[in-house]
Amino acid sequence: MTPTITAFERSPDGGKGLARDMRVRWALEEVGQPYDVRLVSFSEMKEPAHLALHPFGQIPTYEEGDLALFESGAIVLHIAERHAGLLPDDANARARAITWMFAALTTMEPPIVDREVAKLLEGDETWYEQRLPVLEERVRDRMGQLSRRLGDADWLDGEFSAADLLMVSVLLRLKRSGMLGQYTNLSAYVARGEARPAYKRAFDAQLAVFTAAFTGR
Amino acid sequence: MTPTITAFERSPDGGKGLARDMRVRWALEEVGQPYDVRLVSFSEMKEPAHLALHPFGQIPTYEEGDLALFESGAIVLHIAERHAGLLPDDANARARAITWMFAALTTMEPPIVDREVAKLLEGDETWYEQRLPVLEERVRDRMGQLSRRLGDADWLDGEFSAADLLMVSVLLRLKRSGMLGQYTNLSAYVARGEARPAYKRAFDAQLAVFTAAFTGR
Numbered sequence A, B: 001m002t003p004t005i006t007a008f009e010r011s012p013d014g015g016k017g018l019a020r021d022m023r024v025r026w027a028l029e030e031v032g033q034p035y036d037v038r039l040v041s042f043s044e045m046k047e048p049a050h051l052a053l054h055p056f057g058q059i060p061t062y063e064e065g066d067l068a069l070f071e072s073g074a075i076v077l078h079i080a081e082r083h084a085g086l087l088p089d090d091a092n093a094r095a096r097a098i099t100w101m102f103a104a105l106t107t108m109e110p111p112i113v114d115r116e117v118a119k120l121l122e123g124d125e126t127w128y129e130q131r132l133p134v135l136e137e138r139v140r141d142r143m144g145q146l147s148r149r150l151g152d153a154d155w156l157d158g159e160f161s162a163a164d165l166l167m168v169s170v171l172l173r174l175k176r177s178g179m180l181g182q183y184t185n186l187s188a189y190v191a192r193g194e195a196r197p198a199y200k201r202a203f204d205a206q207l208a209v210f211t212a213a214f215t216g217r
Helices: A021-031 A048-053 A072-082 A091-122 A128-150 A162-172 A184-194 A197-215 B021-031 B048-053 B072-082 B091-122 B128-150 B162-172 B184-194 B197-215
Strands: A004-008 A036-040 A061-064 A067-070 B004-008 B036-040 B061-064 B067-070
Touching: A004 A021, A004 A197, A021 A072, A021 A162, A021 A197, A036 A197, A048 A061, A067 A072, A067 B091, A072 A091, A072 A162, A072 B091, A091 A128, A091 A162, A091 B067, A091 B072, A091 B091, A128 A184, A162 A184, A184 A197, B004 B021, B004 B197, B021 B072, B021 B162, B021 B197, B036 B197, B048 B061, B067 B072, B072 B091, B072 B162, B091 B128, B091 B162, B128 B184, B162 B184, B184 B197
Parallel strands: A004 A036, B004 B036
Antiparallel strands: A004 A061, A061 A067, B004 B061, B061 B067
C-alpha cells in the first residue's frame, strides 16, 4: 500500500529542504518505498480535516490504510521498523540508534530552533543583540559535545541509520548560520548525508513542489 | 538483569519529581522491573566517565549488561518494547502511541522548557515582561490543541501507555504555573497519571534521594 504524506503547498524555507516532510521523504527514499504527497496550505492546516490527522496543525502526516501518524520522528521510526536499511538488526545497536533519534530531536534541535525563532520574531527588538550570543552559546555547547562524540567516525554509531538521517536533518538548519563550518567533522558528516542518493531524490522532490508553486504548474 | 539508571545527587527541582529520571523510574515501576540508581553530582556529569555514557552530560542514563542508553524518551521506549504494559499489542495502535511519545517531547515540551528557562535566566532582564506573554501564548496554543484532542477521554489513545507517561510528565512541569488549571480536562488527565500506584512509587523514590541528600543519611 502506497503511503500518503502531507507537505507545505508553499514551504516557508523556499525549497531548501528544511521543512519536516523532507525527513520523511528521505526515509522513504532510503528504503525504496514509493509515496504520494498531498499538499496543504497554511489555512488548510488549521481546518478540522487536517487537525483530525495532526492535532497540532502541522506537517508532515503519514497515512497508510487505516493508520494515520504525525510527528516526523515517529514517522521515520515507523518506516525504519517496517523496512530494512534504517535500523541495525542487533537489538542493542537498534536501541542505541533510537537513542540518537531522540537526541537529534529533543537535545540538538530545540536550541537550534530557538535561535531561528528569535531571529525571525525578535530580530528587531532592542534586546536581540543581547540575547543572540546566549542562544548561540547554547547551540555551540551541543555542537561541541556532538562533535567530540562523533570524532572521526562516518556516522553516529556504526552504519548509517535513521539516527543519522534525523541528526543530519537537524544540523542542516545551521548551514546558513556559519556555525556548522566551525566544526569540521560535523560539516563533513552533514555533507556525507547530503551526498546520499536517497537524500538527493528527496531534496529534488520537495524542491519541485516549491518551484511548481511559483511557476503555476 | 537489573538495570542501573543515573539521577541527580541533588535535583535542582527540590524533589518535585520534575527531573527526567522520574520518567524512567515511572516506566520501570509500571512494568514491575526493579532497578538500581547511581547518583551523580553536577561536576561528575561533565567528567569523561559520565560523558562516555551520555555525550551531552545529562541524566538519566540506562545501563543493562552491555547496553548503555541515554535520552529519557528512548529509555522509556526501550522499557516499553521489552515489557508488557506500556504499549498496545496492535501494531497500528502501537505506532500511534509512539507518535504521541514524540509529540510529548518534541511538540509539547520545548515551549514549556523555553518559558522555564526564560524565567530562570532572564527573569531580571528589562525585556522579560515583554517576552513572557509571548512565551506563555506558545504554551497555551499547544495546551489548547492537546485539550481539544483529548476531549473527555481518560488517555491519549485507548489504554494508558508510555505516551501518557511522557505527556503527563511534561505537563507536570506546568503545575505550579497556574496554566494547567485553565484546562480542566488536562488537569484531570495529569491527576489520573499522578494517581497511578507506579507513579507514586517512582515519586517517593526520587523524593527519598533528595531528602537523604539534605539529612546526610
